[in-house]
Amino acid sequence: MEFGLSEEQVMLQDALARFLSGTGGLERTRAFAAGKDRRAPEVLQGLAELGVTGLIIPEVHGGVGLSLLDAALAAEQLGRFVAPAPFAATAVMAPLALIKAGDAGQQATWLPRLASGAVVAGVALSEITGARDGAGVEARDGRLYGRAQFVVDYESDLYIVADRARGLYLVAADAPGLTRTDFRTIDATRPTGELVLDGVAAEPLKADDSAAALRAMIDAGRVMLAADTLGAAQEMLDHAVAYAKGRVQFGRPIASFQAVKHMCAEMAAALEPCRSLVWYAGHALDHLPEEASLMACHAKAHLSEVGTFVARTATEVHGGMGFTDLVGLHYWFKRIGFNRQVLGGPQAVRAEAAALQGLAA
Amino acid sequence: MDLSYSPEYEAFRAEVRGFLEANRSRAPGHGGNGLTWQKLLIESGYAARTIPREYGGFGGEPDILKSRIIAEEFARAQLSPGLGGQGISMLVPTLLEVGSEDQKRQFIGPTLRGEMLWCQGYSEPNAGSDLAALATKGVLEGDHWVINGQKIWTSTAHLADWIFCLVRTEPDAPKHEGISFLLFDMKTPGIEIRPLVDMTGAANFNEVFFTDVRVPAHQIVGRRGEGWKVANAILRHERGSLADPNVMQSRLNALIDLMKAETLDGNRVIDNPVYRDRLMTIQGRVQALRCNDLRLLSAAVNRQSAPLAGMVVKLQGTELRHELEGFAIDVLGELGLLYGDTPRLRGGGSWQRDYMYFLGLIIGGGTSQIQKNIIAERGLDMPREPKLAKA
Numbered sequence: 001m002e003f004g005l006s007e008e009q010v011m012l013q014d015a016l017a018r019f020l021s022g023t024g025g026l027e028r029t030r031a032f033a034a035g036k037d038r039r040a041p042e043v044l045q046g047l048a049e050l051g052v053t054g055l056i057i058p059e060v061h062g063g064v065g066l067s068l069l070d071a072a073l074a075a076e077q078l079g080r081f082v083a084p085a086p087f088a089a090t091a092v093m094a095p096l097a098l099i100k101a102g103d104a105g106q107q108a109t110w111l112p113r114l115a116s117g118a119v120v121a122g123v124a125l126s127e128i129t130g131a132r133d134g135a136g137v138e139a140r141d142g143r144l145y146g147r148a149q150f151v152v153d154y155e156s157d158l159y160i161v162a163d164r165a166r167g168l169y170l171v172a173a174d175a176p177g178l179t180r181t182d183f184r185t186i187d188a189t190r191p192t193g194e195l196v197l198d199g200v201a202a203e204p205l206k207a208d209d210s211a212a213a214l215r216a217m218i219d220a221g222r223v224m225l226a227a228d229t230l231g232a233a234q235e236m237l238d239h240a241v242a243y244a245k246g247r248v249q250f251g252r253p254i255a256s257f258q259a260v261k262h263m264c265a266e267m268a269a270a271l272e273p274c275r276s277l278v279w280y281a282g283h284a285l286d287h288l289p290e291e292a293s294l295m296a297c298h299a300k301a302h303l304s305e306v307g308t309f310v311a312r313t314a315t316e317v318h319g320g321m322g323f324t325d326l327v328g329l330h331y332w333f334k335r336i337g338f339n340r341q342v343l344g345g346p347q348a349v350r351a352e353a354a355a356l357q358g359l360a361a
Numbered sequence: 362m363d364l365s366y367s368p369e370y371e372a373f374r375a376e377v378r379g380f381l382e383a384n385r386s387r388a389p390g391h392g393g394n395g396l397t398w399q400k401l402l403i404e405s406g407y408a409a410r411t412i413p414r415e416y417g418g419f420g421g422e423p424d425i426l427k428s429r430i431i432a433e434e435f436a437r438a439q440l441s442p443g444l445g446g447q448g449i450s451m452l453v454p455t456l457l458e459v460g461s462e463d464q465k466r467q468f469i470g471p472t473l474r475g476e477m478l479w480c481q482g483y484s485e486p487n488a489g490s491d492l493a494a495l496a497t498k499g500v501l502e503g504d505h506w507v508i509n510g511q512k513i514w515t516s517t518a519h520l521a522d523w524i525f526c527l528v529r530t531e532p533d534a535p536k537h538e539g540i541s542f543l544l545f546d547m548k549t550p551g552i553e554i555r556p557l558v559d560m561t562g563a564a565n566f567n568e569v570f571f572t573d574v575r576v577p578a579h580q581i582v583g584r585r586g587e588g589w590k591v592a593n594a595i596l597r598h599e600r601g602s603l604a605d606p607n608v609m610q611s612r613l614n615a616l617i618d619l620m621k622a623e624t625l626d627g628n629r630v631i632d633n634p635v636y637r638d639r640l641m642t643i644q645g646r647v648q649a650l651r652c653n654d655l656r657l658l659s660a661a662v663n664r665q666s667a668p669l670a671g672m673v674v675k676l677q678g679t680e681l682r683h684e685l686e687g688f689a690i691d692v693l694g695e696l697g698l699l700y701g702d703t704p705r706l707r708g709g710g711s712w713q714r715d716y717m718y719f720l721g722l723i724i725g726g727g728t729s730q731i732q733k734n735i736i737a738e739r740g741l742d743m744p745r746e747p748k749l750a751k752a
Contacts, residue, residue: 006362354637
């Protein structure tokens with residue numbers, strides 16, 4: 001019985017933290033947010049060198065062959081450093097789709113390139129986790145028609161698109177008939193947008209049960225977003241505590257006022273159990289198939305709620321400075337806001353959690 | 362990460378299950394008697410497991426996983442895990458740690474067997490969160506302590522044979538260093554007990570008054586002035602035990618059953634998405650605390666530390682339990698108001714009772730505000746409130 005991280009897992013986190021702080025941390029994120037480039041190639045390159053892009057890809061395909069819990073630990077670090085890098089789709093959901101639903105040829109073609117970072121893959125299935133504006137994709141005669149919104153890791157070379165029948169398809173970013181429209185969201189660290197598909201020739205992933213693969217992608221994607229929020233929220237709490245210790249008002253550090261202390265304690269009390277929930281949900285993805293979907297829903301919904309609470313409270317502890325661009329806390333605040341809605345907001349995910357237990361009408 | 366148990370532990374689990382099946386008819390509530398059940402559990406190693414044989418325990422090696430397996434299997438079989446109470450959960454570990462050899466031999470065995478029931482004399486009217494401000498006085502006169510003062514929130518004082526009590530014996534020492542930990546018989550002349558009826562309608566607590574109560578000088582645990590240290594050795598243990606997430610899980614299951622059974626305008630409450638969303642919110646939080654508990658168990662087994670994870674249990678657990686019970690009352694609506702001996706009562710009134718009782722636990726055993734101070738100061742290393750200058 002061991003419910004905790006191995007030495008290797010702690011080393012993975014440390015290595016990733018060293019790399020991400022070394023790339024310039026918040027300054028790099030600011031430059032990315034302010035610039036016109038929608039990709040940060042040197043960050044992606046660094047992640048590839050650390051094995052992060054190929055973390056769950058089997059070694060025979062050039063990856064590292066680690067677990068989805070390891071991937072969640074990586075996501076936590078990316079959230080902690082508000083890294084402008086694709087991850088949930090290109091490093092987790094797309095490889096899972098290929099591993100679970102791709103044929104040998106598709107795997108051999110794409111997995112090594114995803115692992116090396118040579119190809120970035122986005123995932124377009126927002127219509128499965130909640131269609132807005134009437135979006136949706138239909139497959140007819142091997143071609144895709146329709147619209148997919150809020151593509152995860154949208155700045156990509158390749159997309160994995162789900163149609164309404166829960167089939168999965170590979171679509172090249174430059175495929176004829178595909179029009180991309182960039183969106184601007186609150187979170188400048190993760191570009192997104194929509195795909196309009198007008199008879200795009202698409203290659204289906206051929207497994208018999210693509211619905212099961214789709215389920216696994218959604219579960220894993222949700223745990224990654226929850227882990228990203230865990231890292232972002234922990235960083236905001238750490239900032240708040242440090243700020244409160246240094247900020248003097250009425251002749252003493254504001255950290256010595258109970259009103260401020262209790263705000264920080266409430267954040268810590270809510271957030272600390274979240275770490276265990278994310279670990280468990282990450283572990284369940286690989287090892288506890290009966291619980292995986294439910295725990296992914298709970299991790300996603302609960303981290304969304306706690307993350308939102310921490311984002312707001314940590315900002316408040318900083319007083320007026322928390323509201324400014326100067327301190328830059330808003331990058332974390334917005335990242336947590338982004339994670340909350342993508343792949344299903346908390347209400348939608350909780351409804352799914354109830355349905356998974358046979359509790360829905 | 363490995364959530365499986367080794368074959369040794371799986372075998373142990375099977376052994377516990379076998380015991381419970383074979384002895385069900387001897388358990389209290391199934392035809393048996395509480396005291397003989399306790400004796401059987403100690404002999405079999407399922408109660409007082411790690412307490413040395415010479416003091417009346419089973420004398421087993423400490424094994425956190427085996428203790429957990431025992432707790433899980435007794436809960437699963439819905440059979441009594443043996444006697445509890447503050448004597449067994451707090452005094453016995455204290456005596457084992459700091460008691461004299463005579464004290465261990467005199468008190469531990471009878472306490473474990475349920476022959477000696479204890480109450481805890483800590484809080485006073487003017488020493489609640491600031492427990493170290495306690496003022497009950499103990500003065501050494503010859504070979505006796507003479508005790509005067511008042512305790513409050515003393516659960517089971519009306520049933521207890523003996524009390525373990527914090528008393529100020531060194532009035533000139535700093536407040537944390539002037540307290541001693543005394544043991545005495547509740548039948549000693551000069552003790553008056555007044556029941557304190559709480560909001561649930563039950564007298565779960567008492568006020569206890571001491572007037573010239575004479576206690577033999579040797580009935581002190583640790584040395585004079587060390588009482589604060591003695592008491593604190595185990596206070597943290599009490600805090601965690603007030604909010605067991607596995608008990609919360611069974612309460613959550615009962616809530617789900619309630620929502621399936623109850624109807625509103627002819628429809629099952631569980632089929633109403635507003636109620637269902639709230640249920641799922643609570644379930645998510647229960648899951649987070651269960652995972653946190655798993656982390657603490659694993660840290661204890663593998664001798665790792667997760668201090669913050671431990672510090673948040675009492676605060677999070679009691680607050681969530683209070684909320685869970687309160688939501689069940691909302692599920693019942695007007696029916697949730699029924700309480701006591703009345704037609705149409707649900708669950709024996711347990712939802713209202715626990716809703717109120719857990720508000721008591723949010724306050725008792727270190728209030729939520731004190732818990733937040735602990736988390737901030739010890740967990741997050743934030744500075745203490747500066748002391749007021751003496752006027």
